[in-house]
Every structure is written in structure tokens, then in C-alpha cells.
């Protein structure tokens with residue numbers, strides 16, 4: 001059986017980010033990284049813009065697994081899904097055998113949500129575009145077709161719809177709630193984004209979800225919750241993702257929404273750590289690039305024997321483009337307070353103030369998006 005000092009599960013932003021941070025800070029530990037995909041490094045945030053530019057999946061690849069292994073001086077095992085963590089014997093089990101670890105890092109990311117409520121004969125044809133492999137598959141399915149239905153008007157769904165439209169496709173966006181990105185954007189910001197997206201050519205149906213997708217003669221037949229019928233060529237779900245926690249749960253680690261970690265990224269087992277979208281720190285998952293980056297630096301110093309650095313939540317920015325409209329959001333924490341919005345013809349500024357009147361978050365649309373650094377500084381005081 002193979003023995004490794006440190007094993008990392010996952011080759012996404014978190015797994016590779018950790019490895020990079022370790023090498024940058026001179027941590028010499030031998031690392032084996034195992035991933036169930038092909039181990040190519042890429043940015044998930046490049047997927048939607050890549051569709052607009054009709055770029056081939058190979059062009060979005062920043063490096064192959066072999067290049068990453070060489071650059072980061074690690075062994076990278078690809079196309080191997082780990083199916084068990086045996087904590088008693090400090091082993092992980094995968095398709096082709098077992099590896100003993102001294103320390104283990106879980107960086108298995110999130111699973112795209114699928115609409116379990118959707119009925120019909122074509123639900124198995126529903127696509128998601130959350131990885132390079134899925135991006136590549138979507139490109140083969142859409143070849144020679146024109147109509148796409150996007151399910152879910154979250155910020156990511158809106159970005160996806162805008163980019164598909166920019167690629168010359170006919171896009172209809174279905175959102176069951178009364179406004180787009182309801183969990184993130186206050187009313188005027190959402191309206192502003194909706195107008196920009198509609199002006200770019202996306203057909204937006206708010207308060208309209210799908211109940212059925214059936215295979216028709218030469219297209220997919222859709223039935224909405226309100227009983228309207230229409231047809232499309234492809235349906236893409238953009239319903240967010242759920243942390244992949246099954247391995248940790250089966251191994252008896254503490255799991256909430258994600259795998260629970262402390263401020264040094266250790267799970268309830270001190271020899272196992274978790275990072276990235278699968279990990280939950282102080283009730284939030286670590287899923288934004290800046291937070292993953294911070295977590296990688298903290299964990300690199302812990303693994304390098306310098307446990308002084310600790311994870312702390314800092315206000316971080318989420319950037320998106322809804323068609324030609326830039327949006328920058330600093331999500332407020334879960335505290336009582338209210339949004340105050342100011343709209344002009346070209347942009348919207350929304351500030352979230354807590355009950356003491358302190359600025360705790362903001363959303364900026366259009367021309368107002370240039371104001372993010374000033375507002376971040378205000379929040380720091």
C-alpha cells in the first residue's frame with residue numbers, strides 16, 4: 001500500500017490554491033493530490049464568459065495535471081474518486097486502491113443542485129455548467145441548436161443567461177421568485193440588473209418556474225407552474241451548489257451545511273482539514289475566491305508548522321456582469337438591519353445598515369460599481 005505524508009482530495013481552486021500557498025511559503029512536505037476529474041487547472045468564473053466568446057474548453061485550461069504536478073512538486077492522481085476515509089487506519093480508499101495518510105485535506109467542493117421537483121420524460125437531459133467537463137459537454141449539445149432555457153435567476157443564473165445570449169442563442173430565464181437574485185440583491189439593484197439583461201436580449205420570466213420537461217418530436221416541451229407551454233432545445237439549471245460532505249459524514253466528522261472547521265481549518269479530527277466550498281467556518285461555507293485564498297494561506301502555515309495564522313471572516317467582494325451591467329456585492333452578515341437604495345439612470349447604490357446605523361454590506365450596479373473600495377474602507381472604520 002502506498003504511504004503519503006499529506007493527501008489533498010480535489011484539484012479545484014481550494015486544492016490547488018493550498019498546494020500553491022504551501023510551495024510559495026516554502027513548506028517542503030511531500031504531497032499527493034487525488035482528484036476525480038482530469039486535474040486540469042482552470043477558473044470556474046471563466047466558464048460563463050467563455051460561452052459568450054464561444055471558446056473551446058481546451059482554451060480555458062490554465063495548465064494540465066502534469067504541468068501542475070511539475071510546477072508544484074506534487075504527485076497528482078487523476079480520474080480517481082475517493083469513496084471512503086478510514087480514520088481508524090488513516091487510509092483513504094479510491095477506485096484503484098488505498099493510500100495511507102498522516103494528514104488529510106478535504107477540498108471536494110460543491111455539487112450543482114438539480115431540480116428534484118421537475119417532472120417529465122426529459123428531466124435526465126437537464127444540464128449544469130459547473131465544471132470544465134460540463135462546459136465541454138454543453139458545447140457539443142448546443143451545436144446546431146439555438147434555444148436555451150435557464151432555470152434559476154440567481155446572480156450566477158443571470159450571468160449565464162447574459163453570456164449565452166451574447167453567444168447568439170435565444171435565452172429564456174425562468175425564476176419562480178418575484179425578482180432576480182432575491183437572496184443577494186435588494187429591489188432596485190435587482191430591477192436594474194433585470195433591465196440590463198432584458199435589454200441585451202434575454203427573455204426573463206419572473207414568478208415563473210417550470211413543472212415539466214418532456215421530449216417532443218424535435219425539441220423539449222416545457223410546462224410552467226402557471227400552466228403555460230413553450231419549447232426549447234436545451235435546459236440548463238443554475239440553482240447553486242451544495243457542499244460535498246458525504247465522505248466526511250460517513251467518516252463521522254462534524255458536518256453542518258459543510259464540513260465544520262475551526263480557525264485553523266481543522267475538522268473535528270485534528271489530522272483532517274477541510275477547505276473551499278465543502279468547508280463550513282463559523283456557519284458560512286468558504287466559497288468566494290478571496291476567502292479560499294485566505295484559507296489556503298492559513299492552512300499552508302498550519303501544515304508548515306507555524307499555526308499562528310488564523311481564519312477570520314473579512315468583508316469580501318462578489319463581482320458579476322449581468323450582460324453589460326457590472327455588479328459588485330459585499331454580502332452583509334446575518335444581522336438585523338435594512339437596505340437603503342439610491343438609483344440614477346446609470347446605476348444603483350445600495351447600502352445595508354445594521355440597527356446601530358453601521359454600514360455592514362453593499363450592492364453596486366452599473367456606474368455605481370466604481371465605489372466599492374471607498375465603501376469597503378468605510379466599513380473598516
Ligand SMILES: Cc1cc2nc3c(=O)[nH]c(=O)nc-3n(C[C@H](O)[C@H](O)[C@H](O)COP(=O)(O)OP(=O)(O)OC[C@H]3O[C@@H](n4cnc5c(N)ncnc54)[C@H](O)[C@@H]3O)c2cc1C
Pocket residue numbers: 009010011012013014015034035036037044045046047080081082083107108109110129130131156241244247275276277278286287288289318319
Ligand atoms: C459555474 C460557476 C461559476 C462561478 N463563478 C464564480 C465567480 O464568477 N466569482 C466567484 O467569486 N465565485 C464563482 N464561483 C464559485 C467558486 O468558483 C467556487 O466556490 C470555487 O471554485 C470552489 O472551489 P473548490 O476547490 O472548493 O471546489 P471545486 O472547484 O468544485 O473542486 C472540487 C474538486 O474536488 C474533486 N472531487 C470531488 N469529489 C471527489 C472525490 N470523491 N474524490 C476525489 N476528488 C473529488 C473534483 O473533481 C474537483 O477537482 C463559481 C462557481 C461555479 C460553479
